[in-house]
Amino acid sequence: MAARLTDLQIRNATPRGKAYKLTAARGLCVMVMPNGAKYWRMRYRYGGKEKMLALGVYPQVGIRNAEQQADEARALLLSGTDPAEHRRQSKLQLRAKVARTFGQAAEAWFDFKSQRWREPTRLKARMYLDKDLLPPLSRRPITNITPVELTVVVERIEKRGAHNVAKKSRQWLHSIFDHAIATGLLEGTNPAQYLSAVAAPAPQTNHHAHLTLKELPDFLSKLDAYPDTSIPKAACKLALWTANRPGVTRTLLWSELDLDEGLWAIPKDRPGMKRGYAHVTPLPRQAIAMLRDLHAFTGHSVYVFPGRNDPRKPLSDGGVNVMLRKIGYAGRQTAHGFRHLISTALNERDYNPDWVERQLAHGDPDEIRGTYNKAHYLEQRRQMMQDWADLLDEIRGSGKPRP
Incomplete structure (x- = not known):
């Protein structure tokens, strides 16, 4: 069994005319390239075929980190999962999550709701989205949006004295995230569900002046x-x-x-x-x-x-x-x-x-x-x-x- 590699061994490994390996324990190795770059790799067998898993570049990925990744890959193998395929699927899922933005969710919600709204309500919702909600949130991955982030958005509306707009925005944010959960754009809890708990008190309404x-x-x-x-x-x-x-x-x-x-x-x-x-x-x-x-x-x-x-x-x-x-x-x-x-x-x-x-x-x-x-x-x-x-x-x- 190969011995555990040390930092000194890896640092002192000089490039040659062809790429070569510094072998460590249990399939872990460092590929030293002709240009001097050093890459962590792990050899393994899956389905009767020998495969290689990339674990990062040395020294950005240190020995301990590379060994931890190798241990995780071996655990996947024991469960019958190909580590390379698991990594590919994880990247695809992450890419899909990042692609699911608040803007995408808001537009899907608006298209769904506006079919039932009268024209004045549709125009008002469109105005609030375009003016107050989409500018700060449109490109944000919907899975990354937190209750605190939404609170900051609504607080900006309250600070300009538009308390009715803030109230409606809280309601529509809650509805947007509910719709996103129902349509599979978001998993878990609705980050807008507690916005009313931090709503600033609206000033007392002054009725329109009128005589007796x-x-x-x-x-x-x-x-x-x-x-x-x-x-x-x-x-x-x-x-x-x-x-x-x-x-x-x-x-x-x-x-x-x-x-x-x-x-x-x-x-x-x-x-x-x-x-x-x-x-x-x-x-x-x-x-x-x-x-x-x-x-x-x-x-x-x-x-x-x-x-x-x-x-x-x-x-x-x-x-x-x-x-x-x-x-x-x-x-x-x-x-x-x-x-x-x-x-x-x-x-x-x-x-x-x-x-x-x-x-x-x-x-x-x-x-x-x-x-x-x-x-x-x-x-x-x-x-x-x-x-x-x-x-x-x-x-x-x-x-x-x-x-």
Whole structure:
């Protein structure tokens, strides 16, 4: 049996015209090449054939390391496994793991989920992926991503004050890794499962500023005194009569109105409508009259409330709020705050909460049970909003709301 090689023997081995071996115990040897390079090798037999296993380059791989690798190879042989084939398969598996990136997993998840999403949700998910999640994680092997790494990613979002984005990102990261596990891209536990445990507390929500019913007389007086030719004034009045969101109100299209039927039909996936819900709004008589008068001034535009400088565009996002500031209600009333005001007033007057919620377009109408009229409470809401418009007129006339 050959003796154990020493560092001195290997260092002193000089190159010759041909490669030769320094033999150690149990098939281990060092191949000394003509260029002076020295390679660890292990001879073994498998399936009746003699084979050679490469164990590294000396001195980067020392004697102890080479002997350890040789011992591991012999253990594989005892179990009936070819060490060379085992190494090849291990390299292939490692290469496959490295190829399974977070970007690959995220895109597979997005393709799967987006088939079930409405367009606004799909666009929002795409935006969050492209802006916040893919830049730091896209090329990372998914098997190497740790909970701490994901925490750092979400913390960056929180630090810029985007707490809602951070919350949604935590949910979607959890879903991405769940999908990766289910499809075989990842084995083991979900590294995003505990992200909520380190979520930074979101700042207290400041509701959109809005007046109380007792403050309406003075407000309506100042609103009525504002120039009648003001597009923001008309948009403000329609918001007061309908409780629709500012985004869909300022971008209202003439094509969405049926003034003979007294209806405003917002189609599904309409820009400005939260979650892209469809919504039908009954118009009180006061709103119908105003819109008929307004058509003489803005009927040339597709928009009911066209922009001041370009009728091909709608009223600007801050148009109504600028007007509210001019009449002295900065910080006291916002365009969105009308929804809070109307909701509070209608609920205090004991209208059916389901009617109020439907008027505010809360919840997906496609998931509301029942027939169209019953599910959407159209006729009930028509009377409720007419009552509300009449109450506003009473306040104008008497200077105070009736109990």
